[in-house]
Amino acid sequence: MDQDIAEARDQFLNQDFDEKTFEIPADKTIEYARLCGETAARFLDSAHPDFQAPPTFIASLSGSRALPENFPRFGLGMDAGKGVECFLPVRPGTTITGRTHLHDIYSKTGRSGRMVFAVSRIEFFDAAGQHLANADSRVVMREKS
Amino acid sequence: MAISTIQEVVFGEDLPTFIPDTSLAIASQFAKLVGWGGPRFTDHEGARKEGLPGAMVPGILNQGYLVAMIHHWAPDAEIKAIDTVFRAPVIADEKHTISGVVTDVNEEDGQVEIDLTVANEKGETRVFGTATVQLPLG
Numbered sequence: 001m002d003q004d005i006a007e008a009r010d011q012f013l014n015q016d017f018d019e020k021t022f023e024i025p026a027d028k029t030i031e032y033a034r035l036c037g038e039t040a041a042r043f044l045d046s047a048h049p050d051f052q053a054p055p056t057f058i059a060s061l062s063g064s065r066a067l068p069e070n071f072p073r074f075g076l077g078m079d080a081g082k083g084v085e086c087f088l089p090v091r092p093g094t095t096i097t098g099r100t101h102l103h104d105i106y107s108k109t110g111r112s113g114r115m116v117f118a119v120s121r122i123e124f125f126d127a128a129g130q131h132l133a134n135a136d137s138r139v140v141m142r143e144k145s
Numbered sequence: 146m147a148i149s150t151i152q153e154v155v156f157g158e159d160l161p162t163f164i165p166d167t168s169l170a171i172a173s174q175f176a177k178l179v180g181w182g183g184p185r186f187t188d189h190e191g192a193r194k195e196g197l198p199g200a201m202v203p204g205i206l207n208q209g210y211l212v213a214m215i216h217h218w219a220p221d222a223e224i225k226a227i228d229t230v231f232r233a234p235v236i237a238d239e240k241h242t243i244s245g246v247v248t249d250v251n252e253e254d255g256q257v258e259i260d261l262t263v264a265n266e267k268g269e270t271r272v273f274g275t276a277t278v279q280l281p282l283g
Contacts, residue, residue: 028178031174031178032175032178032179032209033209035171035174035175035178035206035209036206036209036210036212036213037163037165037166037209037210037213037214037217038209038212038213038216039213039216039217040216040220054209054212054213055212055223055224055227056205056208056209056212056224056227059205059208060179060205079204079231080230080231081204081228081229081230081231081274082204082205082208082228082229082231083226083227083228083229084208084224084226084227084228085225085226086223086224086225086226136228138230
């Protein structure tokens with residue numbers, strides 16, 4: 001592993017650097033589901049007994065900052081992907097809390113040079129402290145050669 | 146026919162092809178809903194001025210299409226995890242096709258893994274990903 005990547009991992013991984021609360025409005029989760037093409041009533045009908053936000057709704061929630069303060073700028077950042085893990089349904093009409101940390105930092109070297117990837121993870125909890133879901137944002141920074 | 150239980154899933158089977166609505170109207174409504182109302186998602190000409198080939202479908206909307214496809218195949222499926230890679234822009238108003246294939250079936254815990262791809266009319270992969278899905282044991 002490159003020395004600067006190892007140092008960044010030591011300094012930044014697995015330390016919460018942001019906390020934010022999010023209201024989950026039912027009309028917004030229903031519209032989100034509709035635009036995605038969902039047809040299941042549990043995502044579209046607020047009267048359904050198992051009414052819930054669509055699983056990837058949390059991917060649309062952003063913390064106050066994507067990377068920790070003083071994180072090295074390896075290059076221009078671009079959105080390289082999203083991941084979601086679901087443990088319990090996110091219920092519309094509730095307020096949830098998201099805590100963000102850097103989950104991974106790694107590099108790949110190709111023909112155009114080195115690319116550094118940073119994975120920010122937001123862990124979402126309900127008011128009772130139950131861990132509902134994780135949302136990962138993968139940013140790729142291409143270094144200038 | 147919709148899948149109801151894990152016993153109905155066959156390793157290697159293709160999910161029914163899903164044609165998402167990648168119109169500019171949908172992309173634009175979605176971008177505004179999540180607070181990303183910039184021209185790159187709402188206006189072809191504005192996106193071109195930013196150096197893009199046209200307005201894009203937001204990446205997380207593509208992820209939403211993939212999950213909707215799984216729910217069309219198996220309405221009671223619970224998404225346990227989905228990871229998506231945004232390989233290239235999905236341009237709004239261009240036709241795209243989503244395909245999926247079952248790459249693992251665990252009849253004991255009811256979980257399946259599905260590889261998913263969003264491709265344009267040239268057959269170029271724009272987004273790909275993997276989902277882990279929980280199905281009823283039956």
